[in-house]
Each structure stands twice: as C-alpha cells, then as structure tokens.
Amino acid sequence: MKDPVILVLVFLFGISFGSFLNVLIYRLPLKISLIKPPSKCPECDTPIRFYDNIPVISYVILGGKCRHCKKNISLRYPVIEILSGLLTVYAIYSFGFTLKGIEVVFLSLVFLAIFFIDLDHTIIPDVFTIPGVIIGIAVSLLPGAMVGWKQSLIGMAVGGGAFMLVGILGQIIFKKEALGFGDVKYAAMVGAFLGWKNLILMLIIASFLGSIIGISLIYLSGKKGKSTYIPFGPFLTVGAWIAIYFGEDLIKAYLELVGI
Numbered sequence: 001m002k003d004p005v006i007l008v009l010v011f012l013f014g015i016s017f018g019s020f021l022n023v024l025i026y027r028l029p030l031k032i033s034l035i036k037p038p039s040k041c042p043e044c045d046t047p048i049r050f051y052d053n054i055p056v057i058s059y060v061i062l063g064g065k066c067r068h069c070k071k072n073i074s075l076r077y078p079v080i081e082i083l084s085g086l087l088t089v090y091a092i093y094s095f096g097f098t099l100k101g102i103e104v105v106f107l108s109l110v111f112l113a114i115f116f117i118d119l120d121h122t123i124i125p126d127v128f129t130i131p132g133v134i135i136g137i138a139v140s141l142l143p144g145a146m147v148g149w150k151q152s153l154i155g156m157a158v159g160g161g162a163f164m165l166v167g168i169l170g171q172i173i174f175k176k177e178a179l180g181f182g183d184v185k186y187a188a189m190v191g192a193f194l195g196w197k198n199l200i201l202m203l204i205i206a207s208f209l210g211s212i213i214g215i216s217l218i219y220l221s222g223k224k225g226k227s228t229y230i231p232f233g234p235f236l237t238v239g240a241w242i243a244i245y246f247g248e249d250l251i252k253a254y255l256e257l258v259g260i
Helices: 004-027 057-061 076-095 099-121 126-140 149-174 181-221 233-257
Strands: none
Touching: 004 076, 004 099, 057 076, 076 099, 099 126, 099 181, 099 233, 126 149, 126 181, 149 181, 181 233
8 A cells, every 4th residue: 555645644543543552551551541530741730631632743832841831741652653653554555454454553553552561561461462362363264364263373372382481481490580471471462463483583583682682781781690670572572563574584584594
C-alpha cells in the first residue's frame, strides 16, 4: 500500500492510538482506571482539556509545557505517539490492508506498550500476553495469517516451554530469578503469532542486544562484578520487530550460509 493519502490517514490513526497507549503505559502498571479520572497534569493536577490533548499537535503548540503551571511535559508522550504512527504506517506500507498487515499493526502497538511498561516497571502485564496467545492462535486459523495453526501452536509451546526452562535453570544456577514469568508468557504470545522459527530468531537477537547493552551499562556505571537487573522485555520486543520484517530473509541467509 503506497497511496500517500491513505498512508497519511493511517498515520493519523496511529498517533491517535498512541495517545491511548500513553494512558495505558502510565496507568495500567499502577492499576488506575483507564477511564477515570480524566487526564491531568502530573505536576499541578489540573485536568487537561481536549484541545490540549491532541496527539503531537498540542505538545508543539504548548511548547512542551503545561498550559497552567508551565512545567515541562515529558517528551516521551509525543515520541510514543509518533512511534505509534510510524509503526502503523510501516506495517500497512509493507503488507497492505491484509490480514498479515492487520496482525502486524496489532502486534506493533502491543509491543510498544510492553516495551515501555517493562522498561519502567520490569513487568509485562497479563492483559497483553494471555489474550495475545488466544488471538494469535485464533488468527492462525484464518487464510492469509502470518503462520498456520500448526506453526502457531508449536510457536506458543516452544516460546512458553523454552523460556520457562531457561527461567528454572537460571534460578537454580544463579540462585535468583533469571527470567520473569511475564517474559515466558510474552514469548508464548509472540510464538503464537510468528511461529517457532521467528521465535528462535527473536530470542537470538534479543540475547545478543541484551548482552551488548547490559555489559556496556555495567561498564559505564562502574558496577563491575555487582548484580544489575535489566528488563529483557524491551530486547524481546526489538527482536520480534526485526523477525516480523526481516525474519524470512535472515533465516534463509543463515541456512544458505551453513549449506542447508
């Protein structure tokens, strides 16, 4: 889908949904209702009027400050809205208004929420993963899905089973939680949508990125030899995005490299 008018409309939908994601990312981990109370400034508690809550535009008009107390508004809000728009556009641009395109839009928005929630609170809420597993398997029964139902079931089993085994072994070896159970359910959800091959690719990419960034952060912080916890969800999310768009090519290139 390359019609610029359609893509602009898709982008507007994406940033509008990104505004909702901002509410979700902030309120869900704190167990605050997504409906009440209405959005308000975290500094002065003044309710935010609808005209000050237009995605991206209001932030620019207000100069990144609250209309009432003039305190800075976090740059994260427009960043998440723009990311939502770009990810939605890229999904439709790449796959069109097909079932696969809709799946990728859905996953991209869910991934974005999980990325920031796990980054902030080191949790991956069940409200995403458990329904996600069910939706992934259900969609796999339809023609045009990213994977068929057999691949979906295998992916779910491999994702949940393998990650649970890694978590158990890590706890035995390191005497502490090595992998959160939220990561296990997250892997099961991704496997249900992408199948076991892309799931393994996601894990490889996530482990590689996590190792590099984790070692770098430990080195820069000067805490060598000390225990440092880094949430794995954001790395799994980046790995899943890469697998969605480049998984087939990467797997094919690897098989050709090893002569299979």
